[in-house]
Amino acid sequence: MKIELRSDTLTLPTEGMRDAMFSAPLGDDVFGEDPTVNALQVKVAQMFGMEDALFCPSGTMSNQMAISSHISKGQEVICDELSHIYLYEGGGIMANAGASVKLLKGDLGRLTKAQIQAAISPDDIHACESGLVSLENTMNKGGGSIYEATDLQEISDFCKASKIPLHLDGARLFNALVVTGQRPTEFGSWFDSISICLSKGLGSPVGSVLIGNKAFIKKARRVRKRLGGGWRQAGLLAAAGIYALDHHVERLAEDHARAQSIGQICAKLPWVNQVLPVKTNIVIIQLDGSLTSAAYVPKLTQLGIMCAPFGPQYIRFVTHLNFGDEDLAQFEKLIKQI
Ligand SMILES: *Cc1c(COP(=O)(O)O)cnc(C)c1O
Secondary structure, eight states: OEESOOOTTTOOHHHHHHHHHHOOOOOOOOGGGOHHHHHHHHHHHHHHOOOOEEEEEHHHHHHHHHHHHHOOOOOOOEEEEEEEEHHSSSSSSTTTOOOOOEEEOOTBOOHHHHHHHHOOOOOOOOOOOOEOOOOSBTTTTTTSOOOOOHHHHHHHHHHHHOOOEEEEEETTTHHHHHHHHOHHHHHHOOOOOEEESSTTTTOSOOOOEEEEEEHHHHHHHHHHHTOOOOSSTTTTHHHHHHHHHSSSSTHHHHHHHHHHHHHHHHHTTHHHEEEEOOOEEEEEEEESSSOHHHHHHHHHHHHHHEEEEEEETTEEEOOOOOHHHHHHHHHHHHHHHO
């Protein structure tokens, strides 16, 4: 039996989700005529108390559309050095938006208002103008860390006063909401744009939604077309997204509980130096002494535990809707064999 913990993107659509997909009314979304895509967009915009939303193929595309829509060529994006938009989007900040990036070092990937304030470029022709602040919540490379509401409020107040747009990479935002009890509408009031992923913990096969005001989404729609993301009968996929939002949000708590168990199991292993704080569905372990992930990931894989190297000494496990209690028991049995 293979225990899949490489990512929460490896889930397969449930039967209920497949049924919803097959029965979805469809149309051509480039014409704005796919009723299911439109329903998803309205649903998400309302959920966040924002004006408009746009369904996209991937979280990367949503983030890149947001950056390109907010920023002018020659400006910079301010973000943490562990950000997905910087590390894992193929240099898109530069290649798509013609923008530079100013990297800050946060606490497990989370920035403070003071750090952001200090990083804003002075009004000086020598400087690269600060055009966007981008946060990530939960923070993937920070082990699924979560922002406190007070910090987000402060950062948001500061960005509004400074007239600098604030974007949220919320690929796993629902994981944070389930843990903290924060509401989507609070995020809608703090951020100028938010991207969410439907194909991570929520278990859709494809899809992300970018949320913002009407003028912003209009711009983003043009960018999406330019990137080749103007799709047609995408309602087939939007139906999966609607189903995921209706059925797979509250159950994220189960993924979090199983991630806690994985963390506790790993903390007792002699070859593990430490487990980063487990806040959501991501568990990152640091190997002991000079042990390397290059040596240990293959060992784990051979046992049937699929996991991802996360730097030379770190390994990541991510729980998800196809990882149940039996898998957890099997995980514990197998990993103790090393
Ligand atoms: C997965 C992820 C994305 C984008 O994912 P896609 O694979 O492009 O859908 C963006 N940000 C974060 C934090 C992610 O984990």
